Amino acid sequence: LAKTTQPISMDSYEGQEVNITCSHNNIATNDYITWYQQFPSQGPRFIIQGYKTKVTNEVASLFIPADRKSSTLSLPRVSLSDTAVYYCLVGDSSGAGSYQLTFGKGTKLSVIP
Amino acid sequence: EAGVVQSPRYKIIEKKQPVAFWCNPISGHNTLYWYLQNLGQGPELLIRYENEEAVDDSQLPKDRFSAERLKGVDSTLKIQPAELGDSAVYLCASSLSGQNNSPLHFGNGTRLTVT
Numbered sequence: 001l002a003k004t005t006q007p008i009s010m011d012s013y014e015g016q017e018v019n020i021t022c023s024h025n026n027i028a029t030n031d032y033i034t035w036y037q038q039f040p041s042q043g044p045r046f047i048i049q050g051y052k053t054k055v056t057n058e059v060a061s062l063f064i065p066a067d068r069k070s071s072t073l074s075l076p077r078v079s080l081s082d083t084a085v086y087y088c089l090v091g092d093s094s095g096a097g098s099y100q101l102t103f104g105k106g107t108k109l110s111v112i113p
Numbered sequence: 114e115a116g117v118v119q120s121p122r123y124k125i126i127e128k129k130q131p132v133a134f135w136c137n138p139i140s141g142h143n144t145l146y147w148y149l150q151n152l153g154q155g156p157e158l159l160i161r162y163e164n165e166e167a168v169d170d171s172q173l174p175k176d177r178f179s180a181e182r183l184k185g186v187d188s189t190l191k192i193q194p195a196e197l198g199d200s201a202v203y204l205c206a207s208s209l210s211g212q213n214n215s216p217l218h219f220g221n222g223t224r225l226t227v228t
Contacts, residue, residue, distance in 0.1 A: 103155030105153070105154060
């Protein structure tokens with residue numbers, strides 16, 4: 001089963017770059033890596049997705065090494081509004097053939113003024 | 114585009130009472146998910162639909178939980194009877210397909226309190 005491991009929490013000052021690393025040692029060949037952001041009292045929101053190397057959008061960058069056993073979400077110049085919980089997801093295929101996306105506990109990022 | 118709409122936003126009931134949650138996914142999204150989220154935890158999948166077919170309900174407590182997605186659009190999740198431990202946020206999400214490169218779009222959830 002593909003599982004993910006992330007730091008429970010991180011603190012950062014405003015204006016700094018934040019890197020959150022996720023380990024997924026058992027990622028399957030066809031799995032994508034997806035990151036979500038969740039604010040209190042809201043559902044998770046899609047941030048970025050990648051398969052290998054580097055992906056960048058207007059919000060974040062995602063770095064994936066060649067072995068794909070980990071990935072790093074990079075948030076440039078964070079602001080107070082980036083305080084949230086960040087989840088890393090990969091596929092979770094059971095032997096019965098079912099497939100689901102399993103959320104871990106996520107990383108609680110606190111941005112300090 | 115309109116996002117995933119859930120109602121009600123909050124619900125308070127006494128234990129042993131029934132409760133139902135409603136979800137309207139994004140138009141054109143074939144896959145619909147119901148998740149449960151406890152405080153401080155990540156969402157946990159309860160059931161996944163591909164159109165009107167439940168393709169993964171292995172985590173749904175079938176003795177008291179039921180779900181339906183008639184006509185492959187809106188969905189309803191029901192609990193009967195509710196227990197104290199069911200207090201949580203129930204999230205609905207939809208995606209274009211069930212492939213893992215199809216991002217999930219979540220509603221803001223229904224916060225259930227069972228007293």
